[in-house]
Amino acid sequence: MDYVGTVVGLLFAWTLVQCIRWLAISKRCNKKLPPGPNPLPLIGNLHNLLGDQPHNSLAKLAEKYGPIISLRLGQITTVVISSSHVAKEVLQKQDMAFSSRSVPDAFHAQNLSKFSVQWLPVANRWRSLRKILNSCIFSVSRLDANQHLRSAKIQDLIAYCHRCSQTGEAVNIRQAAFDTSMNLLSNTFFSKDVVDPYTDSGKQFKDMVSTIMEEASKPNLADYFPILKSIDPQGIRRRTGKHVGELLQHIQGLIDERLDQRTISETTGSTDVLDVLLNISKEDPQEIDRNHIERLFLDLFMAGTESTSNTFEWAMVEVMRQPYIVGKAKDELAEVIGRGKAIEEADVARLPYLQCIVKETLRMHPPDPIMFHKVDQDVELCGYVVPKDSQVLVHVRSIARDPAIWEDPLTFKPERFWGSKLDVRGQDFEVIPFGAGRRICPGLPLAARTLTAMLGSLLNSFDWKPEGDIKPEDLDVEEKFGITLARSSPLLAVPLPF
Numbered sequence: 001m002d003y004v005g006t007v008v009g010l011l012f013a014w015t016l017v018q019c020i021r022w023l024a025i026s027k028r029c030n031k032k033l034p035p036g037p038n039p040l041p042l043i044g045n046l047h048n049l050l051g052d053q054p055h056n057s058l059a060k061l062a063e064k065y066g067p068i069i070s071l072r073l074g075q076i077t078t079v080v081i082s083s084s085h086v087a088k089e090v091l092q093k094q095d096m097a098f099s100s101r102s103v104p105d106a107f108h109a110q111n112l113s114k115f116s117v118q119w120l121p122v123a124n125r126w127r128s129l130r131k132i133l134n135s136c137i138f139s140v141s142r143l144d145a146n147q148h149l150r151s152a153k154i155q156d157l158i159a160y161c162h163r164c165s166q167t168g169e170a171v172n173i174r175q176a177a178f179d180t181s182m183n184l185l186s187n188t189f190f191s192k193d194v195v196d197p198y199t200d201s202g203k204q205f206k207d208m209v210s211t212i213m214e215e216a217s218k219p220n221l222a223d224y225f226p227i228l229k230s231i232d233p234q235g236i237r238r239r240t241g242k243h244v245g246e247l248l249q250h251i252q253g254l255i256d257e258r259l260d261q262r263t264i265s266e267t268t269g270s271t272d273v274l275d276v277l278l279n280i281s282k283e284d285p286q287e288i289d290r291n292h293i294e295r296l297f298l299d300l301f302m303a304g305t306e307s308t309s310n311t312f313e314w315a316m317v318e319v320m321r322q323p324y325i326v327g328k329a330k331d332e333l334a335e336v337i338g339r340g341k342a343i344e345e346a347d348v349a350r351l352p353y354l355q356c357i358v359k360e361t362l363r364m365h366p367p368d369p370i371m372f373h374k375v376d377q378d379v380e381l382c383g384y385v386v387p388k389d390s391q392v393l394v395h396v397r398s399i400a401r402d403p404a405i406w407e408d409p410l411t412f413k414p415e416r417f418w419g420s421k422l423d424v425r426g427q428d429f430e431v432i433p434f435g436a437g438r439r440i441c442p443g444l445p446l447a448a449r450t451l452t453a454m455l456g457s458l459l460n461s462f463d464w465k466p467e468g469d470i471k472p473e474d475l476d477v478e479e480k481f482g483i484t485l486a487r488s489s490p491l492l493a494v495p496l497p498f
């Protein structure tokens with residue numbers, strides 16, 4: 001039989017198995033599966049998500065079927081949560097039951113899922129990695145200790161924009177934000193740039209990260225029909241593995257270099273994360289060994305770069321569309337910091353309006369519009385049963401645009417957070433861009449600082465206008481769905497000195 005024949009045969013066999021399984025689940029759950037559209041043979045409800053905006057398709061289904069719906073995506077039972085009330089139930093009240101992850105096939109490459117804090121189940125290894133992240137990397141004292149490393153990178157960004165302002169050249173905000181985010185992380189971790197953002201040299205590292213993200217964001221048949229995993233029909237796992245291998249090699253090189261320095265001198269005097277982790281590993285290799293250190297860095301680059309740079313780009317688009325917002329932010333900056341100066345992370349707490357802009361950006365444009373969790377057992381949820389091994393999607397973006405919660409939800413209005421106790425830190429389920437509960441984003445404290453400092457610095461140093469004849473208020477907010485939700489085209493903006 002040829003390749004296509006084999007695939008069709010296998011899919012047919014699975015259709016049968018799937019139908020039987022689906023009937024069994026319905027029976028076992030006493031028909032208490034959440035409501036949802038009828039699945040078709042073989043593909044289930046995959047056709048309901050066709051198109052390039054699956055997050056919008058899911059939002060429409062929720063409007064029709066309610067805040068908890070069930071779908072069958074290929075072979076995978078999927079429950080989608082689209083209200084703050086049910087999200088609280090899932091991420092707070094029954095947090096433990098919903099805290100597993102279903103691992104996309106791409107992340108089985110190079111055994112990533114066995115080492116990665118993002119994909120490990122909530123068990124001992126995950127707990128010890130999260131403890132290290134919370135206490136040794138993202139605690140206030142650690143971030144304060146190495147904030148000078150990041151401050152220099154924001155100065156680099158301003159210097160680059162300054163050069164563009166002199167020639168009238170537009171800044172590709174997405175690219176500049178991605179490069180800056182990458183170097184903000186690499187300096188926090190290794191006291192070192194991994195990209196030279198403004199020339200073509202040294203591009204490799206960021207290209208590797210981007211390529212892995214791109215590969216992993218492709219819809220993969222093997223994720224919906226696990227029988228296909230063994231043949232990796234689109235080659236996604238194979239290619240991801242190759243790129244991950246290259247990136248790991250690069251990270252290994254950075255660690256070797258540091259170990260050599262430490263052999264020469266007992267202390268390197270650095271305050272960066274690599275030194276902290278190597279110290280922990282030397283004292284107790286059980287807590288974290290070299291292999292885990294390498295994988296942890298890989299995880300953090302993947303999780304922390306695009307999420308930050310996309311959010312930053314959205315913030316710039318939204319404020320440029322409404323000049324009154326830029327005016328208010330500049331007034332605050334002039335009063336608190338002084339016109340034309342860069343913002344330090346320590347200044348962020350004194351800039352409440354700028355913080356409102358960042359919160360409103362995260363409400364309207366969460367970079368992860370949908371969070372992926374999984375249940376390992378049957379779980380009761382609001383009178384329904386979520387069957388064992390179901391994938392559970394929390395539709396963060398739908399919740400944050402719910403007209404029942406938010407007045408005028410589609411208008412970007414930072415003032416809605418002014419004087420409000422609502423925050424994005426996982427306590428208020430109306431707006432959970434970083435998630436909530438035990439799997440909440442560990443990078444939140446770093447992202448909150450760097451986003452605000454970058455935005456404040458660019459607004460306080462320049463006036464901005466879109467490239468060409470586009471009026472600021474005409475900048476579009478079209479989205480492109482990928483591993484994170486980006487603007488459909490990069491924002492090109494010209495910095496004007498003032």
Ligand code: HEM
Binds near residue numbers: 311435443
């Ligand atoms: C605007 C910036 C960011 C946003 C909106 C964001 C959002 C999120 C979300 C929604 C999750 C999943 C939570 C869940 O499933 O319940 C997550 C997980 C994660 N994030 Fe972030 N993130 C951001 C930046 C960062 C940064 C800067 C880092 C690190 C450098 C980071 C590291 C991680 C890691 C390691 C996880 C996996 C945690 C786990 O599964 O236990 N993130 N993030």
